[in-house]
Amino acid sequence: MKNVAPVIKVTGPEDWSVHRVKNEASVRATFTDPGSNDTHTCKVTWDNGQMSTSSATDGACEAGHRFNHAGTRTIKVEAADDDNGSDNGQTMAVAHDPRAGLLTGLGTVDGSAFTVAGKYPSAGSTVPARTAVPSVPTQDGRLKVVPTKLEWLVITPDGKAAVKGESARHSFLGYAEAGKFQGVVWPLSAGNVPPEQPLYDTSPGASWDIDRAEPKG
Numbered sequence: 001m002k003n004v005a006p007v008i009k010v011t012g013p014e015d016w017s018v019h020r021v022k023n024e025a026s027v028r029a030t031f032t033d034p035g036s037n038d039t040h041t042c043k044v045t046w047d048n049g050q051m052s053t054s055s056a057t058d059g060a061c062e063a064g065h066r067f068n069h070a071g072t073r074t075i076k077v078e079a080a081d082d083d084n085g086s087d088n089g090q091t092m093a094v095a096h097d098p099r100a101g102l103l104t105g106l107g108t109v110d111g112s113a114f115t116v117a118g119k120y121p122s123a124g125s126t127v128p129a130r131t132a133v134p135s136v137p138t139q140d141g142r143l144k145v146v147p148t149k150l151e152w153l154v155i156t157p158d159g160k161a162a163v164k165g166e167s168a169r170h171s172f173l174g175y176a177e178a179g180k181f182q183g184v185v186w187p188l189s190a191g192n193v194p195p196e197q198p199l200y201d202t203s204p205g206a207s208w209d210i211d212r213a214e215p216k217g
Helices: none
Strands: 007-012 017-020 024-032 040-045 051-055 060-066 071-081 086-096 103-109 112-119 129-138 141-144 149-155 161-166 170-177 180-187
Touching: 007 071, 007 086, 024 040, 024 071, 024 086, 040 060, 051 060, 086 149, 103 180, 112 149, 112 170, 112 180, 129 149, 129 170, 129 180
Parallel strands: 017 086
Antiparallel strands: 007 024, 024 060, 040 051, 040 071, 071 086, 103 112, 112 129, 129 141, 149 161, 161 170, 170 180
């Protein structure tokens, strides 16, 4: 009889959830497998060169991890049975460090313009202050997104940065590094994370993970 692989669903942390560095992020995934006699192993890849393996319990994989540095972390979870069948899923967590410093910049990319000046007010802050303003071309003319709030700011040890915020009608996401920028804008009505086809994106199709984003100069 042919083995049927397990089918996994990652239930936590919520995609794009925000976590402070050094605090534990808990991963949970559930899976189903019609093989009643199978035993299962879980593997979690944490996107920073580290990995956790454990035996599954009651159709679930659970693990915890503390990120030491800021970044957007694509966490992959795999459930495998003892007949070499497996399935995997993933989620992305935002790890921020309020002590990372100040992000400032301005420039233009492919007809879009941006200014940004943001930082966390103190080491205990959970929300960044100051502002980031993208101005992008659309079919209806130029759209200037004046934010009502910044949601998070990530500055990595290797000089990459990302900021997310929203205005009264739009959400925006910006990636920056050494004279390069990627700006993404989408309507609030489309949800809290960028849809597959946002209203505007300087690098269409690029990953939302800061390590694989494609800012332009």
